[in-house]
Amino acid sequence: MTDHSKPLKDGQRERYARNLAKGGTADHAAFKAAGFKGNRANAARCKKRPDMVARVAYLRGRAARRTGYDIEAATDELEDARKLAELGNNPAVMVSASMGKAKVNGLLVETHKHTGADGETLPVTFIMNVEK
Numbered sequence: 001m002t003d004h005s006k007p008l009k010d011g012q013r014e015r016y017a018r019n020l021a022k023g024g025t026a027d028h029a030a031f032k033a034a035g036f037k038g039n040r041a042n043a044a045r046c047k048k049r050p051d052m053v054a055r056v057a058y059l060r061g062r063a064a065r066r067t068g069y070d071i072e073a074a075t076d077e078l079e080d081a082r083k084l085a086e087l088g089n090n091p092a093v094m095v096s097a098s099m100g101k102a103k104v105n106g107l108l109v110e111t112h113k114h115t116g117a118d119g120e121t122l123p124v125t126f127i128m129n130v131e132k
Contacts (some may be wrong), residue, residue: 004058008051012036013024016043021059023107 008014012035019030031043046052064070078100085093102108114122 004051004054008055013049013052014055015047015053015130016046017059020047020056021063071104075101078104110119 001027016031016036019033024025031046036042036046037065056126082094082097082101085091093094099108116122
């Protein structure tokens with residue numbers, strides 16, 4: 001059994017794990033920031049390695065314990081904000097709080113459109129990956 005409280009032996013992978021644990025959802029950007037050269041497929045493959053998954057989960061859990069702030073705490077705060085907005089008859093803030101709850105709980109998929117040099121639309125999708 002591997003001790004995931006210890007840094008990964010490969011320094012670049014450890015930096016990538018720390019970038020992801022900080023909340024990095026743009027895998028490729030976190031991958032490049034760790035010093036890797038390569039494409040999105042390499043970033044996605046590296047992120048799925050069992051040692052990487054375990055290390056990121058450990059780092060996120062440690063941060064949640066240290067700060068006392070986790071997905072449940074964020075959800076509770078957003079629900080309190082939604083209730084206050086409802087009492088004040090402020091539907092825009094209610095919607096914003098509800099969308100925030102959906103986002104922190106991984107229920108939201110954001111899609112952005114980008115165009116290439118030829119003007120053709122390039123679909124790029126960012127999927128929020130929230131571990132509970």
